[in-house]
Amino acid sequence: MTQKVFNFLLFPLFSLIIFSSCDDEKIIEEENFITIYIDLLIMQDTTNSNQFSIDSIKTVVFQRHGITPENYQRTLEYYNSSPENWEEFFNKATAYVEKLKQEAEN
Numbered sequence: 001m002t003q004k005v006f007n008f009l010l011f012p013l014f015s016l017i018i019f020s021s022c023d024d025e026k027i028i029e030e031e032n033f034i035t036i037y038i039d040l041l042i043m044q045d046t047t048n049s050n051q052f053s054i055d056s057i058k059t060v061v062f063q064r065h066g067i068t069p070e071n072y073q074r075t076l077e078y079y080n081s082s083p084e085n086w087e088e089f090f091n092k093a094t095a096y097v098e099k100l101k102q103e104a105e106n
Contacts, residue, residue, distance in 0.1 A: 026074070027071075027075045027078045028067060028071050030092070033089070034089065034092055035096070036061060036062075036067065036072070038093060038097060038100075040057065040058065040061050043057045043060070043061060
C-alpha cells in the first residue's frame with residue numbers, strides 16, 4: 001500500500017520535471033528571436049575571429065538572452081520549415097536594424 005501511495009505522489013513530480021525540461025526546447029518568440037539573431041550578427045561582425053570562436057559568441061549571446069542552444073536550434077528549424085516565415089522575419093529584422101542605426105545616430 002505504501003508503494004502505491006509513493007508512486008502516486010512521485011508521478012506528478014516526474015511529470016512536472018519532464019514537461020518543464022521540454023519547455024527548454026520551445027520556439028523563441030519572434031520579437032526576442034530578432035534581437036538574438038541581430039546580436040549574433042553584430043558580435044560576429046565586430047569581434048576578432050582569431051580571438052573568439054562562433055561557439056563562444058553564441059554562448060555569450062544565449063546567456064545574455066536566457067536561452068539554450070536547443071531553443072535557438074528549434075527556432076531555426078521552425079523558420080526553415082517555411083520560407084514565408086523567414087521572409088517575414090527578415091523584414092522585421094531589417095526594420096529593427098534600421099531602428100538601431102537611428103538610435104545610434106541620435
